Amino acid sequence: AYADRREAYARDRYEEMYRRYDDLERSRDDPYRREEYEERLRAYERYYEEYAQERPLDCEIIVVQKAQRNYAEMVERRLRDLRLLTDMIFLNEQVSLAQALDDVSRRGVLYAVIVTSQHEMHRSVTLNILHGTPQEHRNMPLDDAMQLVARNFERYMQDLRERQATERQST
Numbered sequence: 001a002y003a004d005r006r007e008a009y010a011r012d013r014y015e016e017m018y019r020r021y022d023d024l025e026r027s028r029d030d031p032y033r034r035e036e037y038e039e040r041l042r043a044y045e046r047y048y049e050e051y052a053q054e055r056p057l058d059c060e061i062i063v064v065q066k067a068q069r070n071y072a073e074m075v076e077r078r079l080r081d082l083r084l085l086t087d088m089i090f091l092n093e094q095v096s097l098a099q100a101l102d103d104v105s106r107r108g109v110l111y112a113v114i115v116t117s118q119h120e121m122h123r124s125v126t127l128n129i130l131h132g133t134p135q136e137h138r139n140m141p142l143d144d145a146m147q148l149v150a151r152n153f154e155r156y157m158q159d160l161r162e163r164q165a166t167e168r169q170s171t
Contacts (some may be wrong), residue, residue, distance in 0.1 A: 058084040059111040060104045064091050071120040082150050105130045
């Protein structure tokens with residue numbers, strides 16, 4: 001027999017039999033524990049922030065207009081997926097693009113990615129490789145730019161590991 005939820009006794013019995021979704025306590029073997037996921041996410045973010053303080057920036061994304069913020073954030077996610085430490089700056093009237101690039105280069109950043117409205121329209125970026133022999137790749141399709149950065153960054157890291165191994169052996 002089904003209980004009528006309007007009656008007090010029946011409502012208590014109904015609530016015993018059918019708990020609301022909000023009232024459910026997740027069991028320990030539930031793989032979708034939201035609280036633990038959020039805790040792990042916070043721990044990762046703390047680690048990433050500490051790591052970021054110790055390590056110089058790999059890539060600076062220079063956004064010419066704030067209207068391209070969403071596109072720039074998508075580019076940033078793609079770069080972070082490649083394990084690059086990234087940051088984003090927005091140009092203002094007082095700073096030219098050339099000045100921003102010069103500043104980024106002086107800080108020892110490996111790559112600068114420029115995002116404009118034209119880039120967003122064509123799903124492209126201008127990629128500046130600032131280490132070694134500086135290179136500029138204008139209006140490069142985004143997927144091609146990500147592949148170039150991935151290959152170039154891997155080569156850079158390999159060279160860095162080899163230099164560090166050589167230094168350790170010589171000391």
